[in-house]
Amino acid sequence: xxxxxxxxxxxxxxxxxxxxxxxxRVRNVISMTRRNLVHISREPMQxxxxxxxxxxxxxxxIYLFGGAIPIPGxxxxxxxxxxxxxxxxxxxxxxxxxxxxxxDLHEGIIxxxxxxxxxxxxxxxxxxxxxxxxxxxxxxxxxxxxLAVGWRTSAGLPAIIAGFALVLFFAYSLSWVAACVGLNSxxxxxxxxFGFIVLFPLAFVSNAMVPTQHMPGWxxxxxxxxxxxxxxxxxxxxxxxxxxxASISAWPMQHPIEASLAWSVLILAVAxxxxxxxxxxxxxx
Amino acid sequence: MGDTxxxxxxxxxxxxxxxxxxxxSFSVPAGSVLGLLGPNGxxxxxxxxxxxxLAMPDAGRAWVAGIDVxxxxxxxxxxxxxxxxxxxLDGLLTGRQNLVLVGELSGMRTGRARTxxxxxxELFDLADAADRVVKGYSGGMRRRLDLAASLLTRPxxxxxxxxxxxxxxxxxxxxxxxxxxxTGSGVTLLLTTQYLDEADALADRIVVIDHGQVIAxxxxxxLKERSRSAHVEVxxxxxxxxAEEVIAPLVSGRVSVSADGLRLGAAADSAPGLATALVxxxxxxxxLVDNIEVRQPSLDDVFFALTGAHVPGDTSGSGAEPAxxxxxxPGAGAAERHSxxxxx
Numbered sequence: 001x002x003x004x005x006x007x008x009x010x011x012x013x014x015x016x017x018x019x020x021x022x023x024x025r026v027r028n029v030i031s032m033t034r035r036n037l038v039h040i041s042r043e044p045m046q047x048x049x050x051x052x053x054x055x056x057x058x059x060x061x062i063y064l065f066g067g068a069i070p071i072p073g074x075x076x077x078x079x080x081x082x083x084x085x086x087x088x089x090x091x092x093x094x095x096x097x098x099x100x101x102x103x104d105l106h107e108g109i110i111x112x113x114x115x116x117x118x119x120x121x122x123x124x125x126x127x128x129x130x131x132x133x134x135x136x137x138x139x140x141x142x143x144x145x146x147l148a149v150g151w152r153t154s155a156g157l158p159a160i161i162a163g164f165a166l167v168l169f170f171a172y173s174l175s176w177v178a179a180c181v182g183l184n185s186x187x188x189x190x191x192x193x194f195g196f197i198v199l200f201p202l203a204f205v206s207n208a209m210v211p212t213q214h215m216p217g218w219x220x221x222x223x224x225x226x227x228x229x230x231x232x233x234x235x236x237x238x239x240x241x242x243x244x245x246a247s248i249s250a251w252p253m254q255h256p257i258e259a260s261l262a263w264s265v266l267i268l269a270v271a272x273x274x275x276x277x278x279x280x281x282x283x284x285x
Numbered sequence: 286m287g288d289t290x291x292x293x294x295x296x297x298x299x300x301x302x303x304x305x306x307x308x309x310s311f312s313v314p315a316g317s318v319l320g321l322l323g324p325n326g327x328x329x330x331x332x333x334x335x336x337x338x339l340a341m342p343d344a345g346r347a348w349v350a351g352i353d354v355x356x357x358x359x360x361x362x363x364x365x366x367x368x369x370x371x372x373x374l375d376g377l378l379t380g381r382q383n384l385v386l387v388g389e390l391s392g393m394r395t396g397r398a399r400t401x402x403x404x405x406x407e408l409f410d411l412a413d414a415a416d417r418v419v420k421g422y423s424g425g426m427r428r429r430l431d432l433a434a435s436l437l438t439r440p441x442x443x444x445x446x447x448x449x450x451x452x453x454x455x456x457x458x459x460x461x462x463x464x465x466x467x468t469g470s471g472v473t474l475l476l477t478t479q480y481l482d483e484a485d486a487l488a489d490r491i492v493v494i495d496h497g498q499v500i501a502x503x504x505x506x507x508l509k510e511r512s513r514s515a516h517v518e519v520x521x522x523x524x525x526x527x528a529e530e531v532i533a534p535l536v537s538g539r540v541s542v543s544a545d546g547l548r549l550g551a552a553a554d555s556a557p558g559l560a561t562a563l564v565x566x567x568x569x570x571x572x573l574v575d576n577i578e579v580r581q582p583s584l585d586d587v588f589f590a591l592t593g594a595h596v597p598g599d600t601s602g603s604g605a606e607p608a609x610x611x612x613x614x615p616g617a618g619a620a621e622r623h624s625x626x627x628x629x
């Protein structure tokens with residue numbers, strides 16, 4: 001004889017749809033974001049790609065290449081390159097999202113999260129928000145380094161902020177692509193290789209470092225439609241910095257702000273649901 | 286007994302060619318402790334992973350606290366605490382931060398999570414290490430912290446997967462104490478272990494699984510009685526030829542008598558009060574007893590009899606017969622050797 005199975009507890013389900021459920025989700029996301037920030041504070045070298053790298057790149061590009069690259073339409077290379085450096089650094093920093101998630105999945109901690117009555121996507125959202133905060137730090141480092149080496153803008157504060165916000169929003173949407181990669185990586189190391197195989201070419205085959213006018217035709221077409229080019233051109237336009245792409249007839253170069261917003265929204269709309277699907281798949285079995 | 290708090294019904298689970306579970310069923314009444322006992326790879330962890338919503342069975346059903354695990358995993362997670370075999374902690378957070386995070390993710394407000402965390406750190410002797418990063422913790426400290434994490438929300442159902450594996454004897458004793466305290470408080474506990482003494486010491490009922498199947502189910506006492514492998518040794522003060530006849534009805538098998546007629550030995554059914562019965566019978570016959578020793582069968586005997594010879598080199602699983610357990614001798618040394626073999 002099997003004794004009767006215990007009655008199910010009354011509060012067991014149905015809380016997710018209530019307002020209490022929403023508040024709880026937000027708290028879960030905050031907890032996870034804080035956890036990831038603590039990780040960074042424990043291993044500050046993790047931050048080198050958003051602190052040391054921007055400084056290094058700024059100095060390298062301005063002093064090594066600055067004199068050798070003429071800007072079509074005139075203007076200083078320093079003023080030209082800053083938006084490009086911001087886009088380059090923020091694009092490559094999304095690698096951190098891939099590595100961070102791959103590390104979480106690789107370690108026992110993910111099983112702890114999985115047996116807790118938490119809102120599971122908080123693992124992803126918390127990661128992306130922590131990475132957005134480090135991206136903000138990165139943007140600050142780029143701006144300060146730029147000002148130190150002579151970057152100037154005549155734009156008003158709202159336009160300046162809008163320029164940074166556009167690039168940060170793009171980096172945020174890209175971090176969800178990185179999340180997809182991290183969730184499909186066998187190890188944190190293979191997630192890291194994503195940065196070199198995908199992110200660096202993405203950042204370099206663009207108008208970020210050099211004007212695309214000098215590129216071979218096919219490469220120029222790729223560069224002009226590269227979302228990194230759109231966000232870079234948008235920031236240049238907003239900051240009244242030299243923007244040689246404005247003379248290129250490709251639609252994204254003629255409408256860089258609209259194009260960069262459209263790219264970011266599109267990437268986010270595809271990558272975020274995909275990432276949560278990959279996450280579900282990796283965490284059930 | 287009250288309601289069933291944990292129920293596994295014909296669970297099947299294969300990983301490729303390996304049948305981790307081949308039809309495992311058991312149930313755990315509310316407020317009791319079930320020891321899931323078996324050698325490495327027997328399927329214990331797979332069963333726990335299914336019951337704690339971490340894995341899906343290929344077939345079969347499971348309920349925890351009256352909730353269908355497969356249909357409503359999220360609801361199950363509100364009722365359980367889990368300490369997995371590999372301590373599931375965040376190495377870069379401190380012990381305290383780990384517990385607070387678990388509390389918050391379980392729906393506690395931060396303040397309450399901090400209070401509970403402090404309490405549990407104290408209880409598990411981790412207060413001094415609370416603000417150190419977990420990466421630097423010893424194995425025992427990690428285990429205790431993991432256990433603390435599983436208790437943070439005071440869940441009514443607890444799953445502890447090999448909670449003392451790899452612990453030093455002092456830490457192990459400490460974990461046992463905590464588990465005993467818990468079970469006094471009405472918690473339903475499923476505990477997996479490969480240590481027979483652990484199951485014996487902590488569990489109300491034991492389910493032995495091997496090769497993904499339940500091979501025995503009962504109280505520790507029932508299982509021991511089933512092995513019938515007690516050994517009796519009587520030492521007389523003065524030789525008495527009639528002693529052999531006196532004890533023969535009380536034991537099973539032939540009585541061996543030493544050359545000087547002082548020592549008699551025999552296998553016996555492990556019945557309660559066997560020593561008393563022997564002394565009384567010998568006393569009635571006017572025999573002076575110097576010493577009497579009844580070696581009760583240990584769970585080791587049961588285990589090895591049930592699981593077959595899990596010794597290196599023997600994979601047939603049918604080598605040992607129940608009767609042979611008595612000859613092996615249930616001494617602690619032999620048990621340890623066998624346990625090592627089972628773990629290898």
